[in-house]
Amino acid sequence: xxxxxxxxxxxxxxxxxxxxxxxxxxxxxxxxxxxxxxxxxxxxxxxxxxxxxxxxxxxxxxxxxxxxxxxxxxxxxxxxxxxxxxxxxxxxxxxxxxxxxxxxxxxxxxxxxxxxxxxxxxxxxxxxxxxxxxxxxxxxxxx
Amino acid sequence: xxxxxxxxxxxxxxxxxxxxxxxxxxxxxxxxxxxxxxxxxxxxxxxxxxxxxxxxxxxxxxxxxxxxxxxxxxxxxxxxxxxxxxxxxxxxxxxxxxxxxxxxxxxxxxxxxxxxxxxxxxxxxxxxxxxxxxxxxxxxxxx
Numbered sequence: 001x002x003x004x005x006x007x008x009x010x011x012x013x014x015x016x017x018x019x020x021x022x023x024x025x026x027x028x029x030x031x032x033x034x035x036x037x038x039x040x041x042x043x044x045x046x047x048x049x050x051x052x053x054x055x056x057x058x059x060x061x062x063x064x065x066x067x068x069x070x071x072x073x074x075x076x077x078x079x080x081x082x083x084x085x086x087x088x089x090x091x092x093x094x095x096x097x098x099x100x101x102x103x104x105x106x107x108x109x110x111x112x113x114x115x116x117x118x119x120x121x122x123x124x125x126x127x128x129x130x131x132x133x134x135x136x137x138x139x140x141x142x143x
Numbered sequence: 144x145x146x147x148x149x150x151x152x153x154x155x156x157x158x159x160x161x162x163x164x165x166x167x168x169x170x171x172x173x174x175x176x177x178x179x180x181x182x183x184x185x186x187x188x189x190x191x192x193x194x195x196x197x198x199x200x201x202x203x204x205x206x207x208x209x210x211x212x213x214x215x216x217x218x219x220x221x222x223x224x225x226x227x228x229x230x231x232x233x234x235x236x237x238x239x240x241x242x243x244x245x246x247x248x249x250x251x252x253x254x255x256x257x258x259x260x261x262x263x264x265x266x267x268x269x270x271x272x273x274x275x276x277x278x279x280x281x282x283x284x285x286x
Binding site: 044045046047054055058062063065066069076077078079080081082083084085087096103104105106108109 | 187188189190197198201205206208209212219220221222223224225226227228230239246247248249251252
């Protein structure tokens with residue numbers, strides 16, 4: 001049984017599910033910062049996934065990155081799986097703009113998260129709903 | 144024609160080539176920190192690679208990460224493609240140990256690089272030569 005790590009749950013807003021991964025939005029208005037979590041139990045390294053799951057994770061990651069680059073007019077996409085703090089395997093997919101709050105450094109540890117307003121969240125969800133129509137089921141999780 | 148970015152060339156030591164990627168060792172003795180660079184021209188985002196190249200990049204990345212975890216008894220592998228400073232697509236594959244110089248933060252920007260001694264470099268090359276016998280051609284680049 002897949003259960004989302006408590007820290008990820010606390011720091012993010014769930015958007016929905018791809019075939020393999022849950023898509024989360026980091027609740028930090030500094031950057032459009034998304035996280036993909038394979039819905040598999042007890043996995044902390046990518047190579048612990050089956051070869052097929054790895055291929056799907058990679059396709060979902062690269063496809064999401066490409067869409068986000070378009071939606072948010074990114075200057076650069078940052079893709080990373082670190083897991084030094086949260087061991088549940090998760091892939092960061094982060095939209096970077098020249099001159100954003102951490103640019104050109106990586107985003108981790110640079111600034112305390114700045115929670116989205118309701119209006120900002122609604123705007124992002126609306127953008128994502130238009131972009132992810134296929135192969136994605138949006139969640140209706142109350143928070 | 145593939146040409147390695149000048150900054151990557153300056154900061155790393157070349158180890159050799161997989162089918163797609165050049166394997167570099169970051170010249171920083173703080174962490175066993177490797178970089179894979181697809182030998183393709185003018186690519187800065189993973190989704191600009193062909194689908195086949197993406198699959199190979201992912202296989203080379205995941206397989207390297209798994210081997211490094213064993214060779215260096217990693218507590219966690221960090222895998223990332225950022226590219227905010229060096230735009231040539233490159234994938235970081237970094238061995239992390241609890242209590243290393245940056246732990247649990249990501250390694251970027253934490254400490255000035257500490258160049259390897261000749262003996263340290265020889266030791267790493269020897270470990271890698273035993274581990275990467277298949278599907279890898281070691282470079283004999285003088286530096």
